[in-house]
Amino acid sequence: MDQRNDQASSQRPARDDNKSRPNKYYSGPVSDHFDGTVFFNPGGTPPNGLRDLLKWQFGERRSRWPARFESPYSDAAPDARIEGDDLRITMVGHATMLIQVAGLNILTDPVWSQRVSPFSFVGPKRVNAPGIAFDRLPDIDLVLLTHNHYDHLDIETLKRLQKHHKPLVITPLGNDSIVGEAVPAMQVKTGDWGDRFDLAGGVRVHIEPCHHWSARGSRDRRMALWGAFVVETPAGRIYHIGDTGYHDGTNYHAAFRKYGGFRLAILPIGAFEPRWFMKDHHQNPHEAVEGFEICAADHAVGHHWGTFPLTNEPIDEPLAALKEALRRKGIDHARFRPLRPGESWDVPATAEAAVSAGKNAASGNL
Template sequence: MTFAKKLGAALLWIVVALCLAVTLIPPFLDRIYYEGRPSRHYDGAHFFNPDGEIEFSGPPGASRQGFVTRWLLGRDDRPDWPDAIAVKPAQPAPFAAPRGMVATWVGHATVLVQAAGINILTDPIWSDYASPLPPFGPKRVAQPGVRMEDLPKIDLILISHNHYDHLDIPTLKKLWARDRPKIVTSLGNDAILKANGIPAVALDWGRSVSGAQLNGLAPNAVIQCENYEHCPDYRVHVTRAHHWGSRWGTDRNRALWSSFVVATRAGNIFFAGDTGAGDMAWPGEAARLGPIRLALIPIGAFRFWPGQMESDAHIGPERAVQVFERLGASTAIPIHWGTFHLSYEKWDTPPRMLEHYLRCAGIERKRFAPLRIGQAIMVPGYSPVPRRKRRCDHRAIDALE
């Protein structure tokens, strides 16, 4: 037997073993990340979406286990993506001005937002694989839009939930060792972080924490900063999203998922994390916290099977535009696309569909324009988006497939 055949046989056995492990091992990997009183979205053991649970949706006869098996074997028939996307990394300034706001898309759900002298990172991932078992799992096709060594000192990190493409322990360890940032997440995810030596503050939906509290001051302390560099004059609100969480399968929904509103002297920032549509009331809940100058809204990984327009767990471009409208946001950046091959759409389907639905809604492209990885924008001051009559030619969507 040639070396190539021996190697191929060995790899096949490894894949088969992994497929068996997916079935046999998870019962031993359940974890309790949070214990507390039952609530309208926690039954005493698991969190849930009060507006309806996430359901697997796929072609007749399909199953989640079958999808995972086909994915591991490379037989899931997903559209091909480029092997690599050219990226010109940005070199951000140390700070934004006291009333200024600059946002740089690093890739996937990772955005560097610099506002009123504080530097915020959302769901940071610099790893090459979004997986518990690299090199198996989704591999990055585009390098981060900011090199770690070029990243300014980070003051605040938001972690939306515990999926590997959003809670990346290797990256968080590096950032914690370098900058000692404040980390805010939702209930249970702090246990995962603390087990890896990373302190975090975990809050339930509807709760908030001030920068003063995070820095050991009184909750309502008056913050005086001479130049607003690293000034903790902000408040983080943990808000509802429609999603789920898991690290190992059987620990499903042991930790909560969320979106965030960060109130700064330069204006409010909304970060959706990762979310399905649910009852679509959650954008309005976030909007009630005040005008949103910048929204970070996912548009990708919305097809769990070919032809699907969105899944229960992920909004697609059409819903993303509706979220933008319901937030009443002034400017938005589309995220969660073009970095890791997670589902059945082509690499550039999400931004092309987004542009179509923006035209349908009569929204100026510049309000919600797709960025290149590594691209930075100066976020304009808040101005309401004019409401216009929606006109949409759905035949044009078919041409995008």
């Protein structure tokens, strides 16, 4: 066994599921986060088991969400393209955002369905309309899929995107099998943590670690990889995390060491209660602010709240907790904004972004 496999063997936790099942999505070499059958978080924690799930579902009291929680922002009508050193982000809902930068239109974890569930008639139902009506979307060039949970990978939305936009999809290992089976014509590129994809106009997309897990059912837990994305553009770097536990800030520190800061971080702030069940895989707003500081982002968008009732906290608790976390740190609230559906933000330029854009404009790359 080579050194890499020795390291993987010493770091991986005891496998908690799928011990005798072949991986239905991915086959590849053992690594520091893949044991030959399932993926795992190095030095981290596997997902909770059935006993804990039942304890949460039947032993905990959930806060009642309103049937509707409409956004004060009207249905957005985005510009066709954003060029130069500008960076605009528009919230659609939950983890779905439209990022417009460097002439590209990028969707994160697109969900326009009414429910995030394997079934159309039961499961968490959205309490507000998508902030951008599907037929008002500009031409979509790129989709970033972080992992395969139903509130992030929505097959019906991907089918609609393929029919009307034919975007490129970039996603971590194994998720390409899920998308490819359901939407055969879709162009999908897949990669491991640390892999890079070079796109037009000087844009690069990197897949990076986050502390989470994956499943579409009870028999495929951790068979597809989860991940964060770093998007390097002439207008600056963007750090997007679909879902993550704080994990002592490990991945935030690694992102800072590798990239040296970001113009924008897109960080989850919701679905965090009860903490005994959620803490390893869903950070809370206080931890999101810690991560914001560690990765040296100039600005941040808080997402993963206020659209689908997934966990125990009240619908507006992420807002209050984020406000308090920023107050304690003495951070201007204008730097870390929890957007509502339909709300757009022209993210202020940093000195690094402005210099980069100027160089590219002078060389004719924009």
